[in-house]
Amino acid sequence: MSRPTVVLEPGKPFVLAPAANMSFEIETGQRLKLSQPEGEQVADLISFNRADPRELLSMHTSRAVNLNWRLTAPHKLYSNRSSEMWHIEADLTAENYCGGGYCSEHLNVARYGDKGRGAPNCQANLEKAISGYGMDRWSFNVDACFNVFMTVAYDPDGTWEIREAKGKPGDHITMRALMPQIVAISNCPILFNACNNFKLKPLTVEILQ
Numbered sequence: 001m002s003r004p005t006v007v008l009e010p011g012k013p014f015v016l017a018p019a020a021n022m023s024f025e026i027e028t029g030q031r032l033k034l035s036q037p038e039g040e041q042v043a044d045l046i047s048f049n050r051a052d053p054r055e056l057l058s059m060h061t062s063r064a065v066n067l068n069w070r071l072t073a074p075h076k077l078y079s080n081r082s083s084e085m086w087h088i089e090a091d092l093t094a095e096n097y098c099g100g101g102y103c104s105e106h107l108n109v110a111r112y113g114d115k116g117r118g119a120p121n122c123q124a125n126l127e128k129a130i131s132g133y134g135m136d137r138w139s140f141n142v143d144a145c146f147n148v149f150m151t152v153a154y155d156p157d158g159t160w161e162i163r164e165a166k167g168k169p170g171d172h173i174t175m176r177a178l179m180p181q182i183v184a185i186s187n188c189p190i191l192f193n194a195c196n197n198f199k200l201k202p203l204t205v206e207i208l209q
């Protein structure tokens with residue numbers, strides 16, 4: 001049993017509503033275009049080798065191979081087995097957080113207190129998105145998450161902080177798949193920090209023809 005939430009038809013953009021999640025499949029050589037119609041919206045993306053989902057995207061490996069922590073075009077992204085998974089071909093915003101991680105209920109409570117309880121979060125979204133494959137919370141980890149369009153500061157004084165998203169309306173990233181994959185995306189639902197500039201907005205997801 002393996003079921004994505006959406007079957008993407010090449011050339012037909014799919015609108016991922018604010019706070020929603022999705023999974024889909026992509027073939028080697030196909031290009032994924034992820035757009036921010038209104039700008040300032042972050043997508044949390046994880047992906048798996050379809051032939052063996054124990055192999056998944058790794059931001060640690062991607063940083064280590066590229067010797068870079070601001071991955072954008074024309075970098076490649078790598079798996080936890082150091083295989084090539086994606087080639088970033090275009091990236092108009094050029095702000096992606098590559099340290100891994102996603103918002104979760106426990107992290108929200110730790111950072112923001114009781115209001116974090118029960119609030120929508122990317123971990124729950126990603127878990128839902130992959131459930132059709134018989135995968136669960138323990139099929140992925142924080143290292144697998146590419147925070148597309150997210151702005152994080154690493155200031156010289158040691159400050160690490162999520163700052164206002166910088167995406168302009170219509171900005172997109174295009175990534176070519178370098179292996180057949182299962183992809184899951186959470187349209188980040190967090191409103192407790194500047195991640196999405198305090199307003200949730202749609203994303204569009206398209207496999208290009």
Ligand SMILES: [Zn+2]
Pocket residue numbers: 044102103121122188189190
């Ligand atoms: Zn999030």
